[in-house]
Amino acid sequence: MRMGSSWRWQLSRAMRLALRWCRLCRPQRGGxxxxxxxxxxxxxxxVFVCLVVLLITSVVVIIYLFVLxxxxxxxxxxxxxxxxxxxxxxLIMVVFHYYKATSxxxxxxxxxxxQIPSVSICKKCIAPKPPRxxxxxxxxxxxxxxDHHCPWLNNCVGHFNHRYFFSFCLYMTLGCIxxxxxxxxxxxxxxxAIERNYQTPPPTEVYEESTAHKSIIFLWxxxxxxxxxxxGLSLWHMILISRGETSVERHINHKETRRLKEQGKVxxxxxxxxxxxxxxxxxxxxxxxxxxxxxxxxxxxxxxxDGIMWEFTFTRRDPMAI
Numbered sequence: 001m002r003m004g005s006s007w008r009w010q011l012s013r014a015m016r017l018a019l020r021w022c023r024l025c026r027p028q029r030g031g032x033x034x035x036x037x038x039x040x041x042x043x044x045x046x047v048f049v050c051l052v053v054l055l056i057t058s059v060v061v062i063i064y065l066f067v068l069x070x071x072x073x074x075x076x077x078x079x080x081x082x083x084x085x086x087x088x089x090x091l092i093m094v095v096f097h098y099y100k101a102t103s104x105x106x107x108x109x110x111x112x113x114x115q116i117p118s119v120s121i122c123k124k125c126i127a128p129k130p131p132r133x134x135x136x137x138x139x140x141x142x143x144x145x146x147d148h149h150c151p152w153l154n155n156c157v158g159h160f161n162h163r164y165f166f167s168f169c170l171y172m173t174l175g176c177i178x179x180x181x182x183x184x185x186x187x188x189x190x191x192x193a194i195e196r197n198y199q200t201p202p203p204t205e206v207y208e209e210s211t212a213h214k215s216i217i218f219l220w221x222x223x224x225x226x227x228x229x230x231x232g233l234s235l236w237h238m239i240l241i242s243r244g245e246t247s248v249e250r251h252i253n254h255k256e257t258r259r260l261k262e263q264g265k266v267x268x269x270x271x272x273x274x275x276x277x278x279x280x281x282x283x284x285x286x287x288x289x290x291x292x293x294x295x296x297x298x299x300x301x302x303x304x305x306d307g308i309m310w311e312f313t314f315t316r317r318d319p320m321a322i
Contacts, residue, residue, distance in 0.1 A: 045154035049102060052152055055222065056098075059179060060091065062219045066212055067183050083182070090175040096298040097168035098153075106158025107144035107307045109133060116308065130308045132159075132271065134248050144307030147246040159307030163282055166241070167295075169234040176227035180220060187220035241282055244272035270312040281305070 071083050109116055109130055116128040122142050124135050134146040136156050145159035157165045190213035197210070240250060249271075257267040272278065279285070281304045283295055294301055 045151045048151045049154045052098070056094065059219060059223060062215045063087070063179060063183075066216055067179075067186060067219075070186060071182070087178065087182075090171055090178060092298065093171040094168065094175050097164045097171060100300065101150075101157075101161050101164035101168050102153045102155055104155075104161040104164060106146065106156040106162075107160040109142050109144065109308070131310050132246070132249065132307075145246060146248055148248065159303060159305075162246075163284065163303055166234070166237055166282070169230055169237065173227055173231045173234050176223040176230065179223040180227055183216060183220050183223070186216045190214075190216040241278055242275040244269055244278045268313070271310060273311075273313055 068083075072080060075083070109127065113128050116130050119131050120129045121127065122129045122133075122135050124137075124140075125142055127142070129135075129142055130144065132145040133142050135142050136146060136149050138149045139156055143156045143158040145162065147157040147162055147165070149156045150165065153165065155161065193213050194210075194217070237247075240247065243250075245253060249269075253267065253269055260267045273281065283290075284299075284301050284303050285291055285294060286304075293299060
């Protein structure tokens with residue numbers, strides 16, 4: 001495993017492209033998160049976005065320099081075609097959904113208060129708050145169907161970008177699993193080579209090979225770790241979506257369940273339409289073909305509903321949380 005003579009130039013070019021992507025993903029001042037967001041926290045979250053972009057770029061560069069040449073030179077044709085198609089499909093889905101998750105506004109209550117159903121009043125905005133809307137202390141704005149504020153996106157996850165966030169987590173997990181499995185053999189070889197040369201420094205002429213070994217180890221450790229961590233997060237959000245809940249509503253509903261249980265009552269989630277229908281609402285699937293065109297392919301379609309008016313599964317007289 002030897003790097004080409006221009007590997008330094010290729011790496012520097014990849015870093016420059018990553019920095020340009022960071023500028024594209026960076027939110028504009030006074031945009032979706034408001035102009036009153038603290039400057040320090042905004043800059044810190046921009047660093048997180050840059051870190052994600054740089055790590056993704058580094059993985060892609062290492063795959064192209066070391067893993068892909070091995071696949072092309074040792075695998076049979078049908079496996080080569082599969083790796084090229086599956087790997088690039090995952091890359092496109094990860095890049096697309098991360099960009100959309102960072103650049104899409106989660107949605108905020110309209111300025112025309114007459115269009116907002118009277119449910120409650122935000123104590124910080126002193127304004128009507130639609131159902132499932134919560135105030136983000138970082139953005140200093142109310143967010144429609146708020147799930148949480150994600151520092152890795154430098155954005156709130158809400159009604160209009162919830163699908164992008166979950167899809168990014170899911171495809172990123174699949175991509176990391178793919179990279180980890182594909183590079184396992186190279187990782188074991190690189191680890192053994194470094195172990196053999198640990199006591200005796202390698203000569204100058206194999207410096208590039210040593211760099212390749214370290215890069216592959218970095219790739220495998222990073223992708224394996226992210227696959228476990230992000231896989232757990234994706235699984236948790238799959239459970240929440242199946243229940244028709246957001247992360248914020250999970251805590252509210254849990255408290256309501258305990259409170260009503262003490263009164264001998266049973267709490268029912270008014271936004272739970274059944275697991276399949278909950279997924280259809282989140283993914284914006286209206287017909288069978290949408291599972292392919294809107295879920296398995298990049299799509300910028302809007303989610304179901306406007307994030308302000310919500311259909312309930314039972315009458316408003318039943319116990320519910322706001």
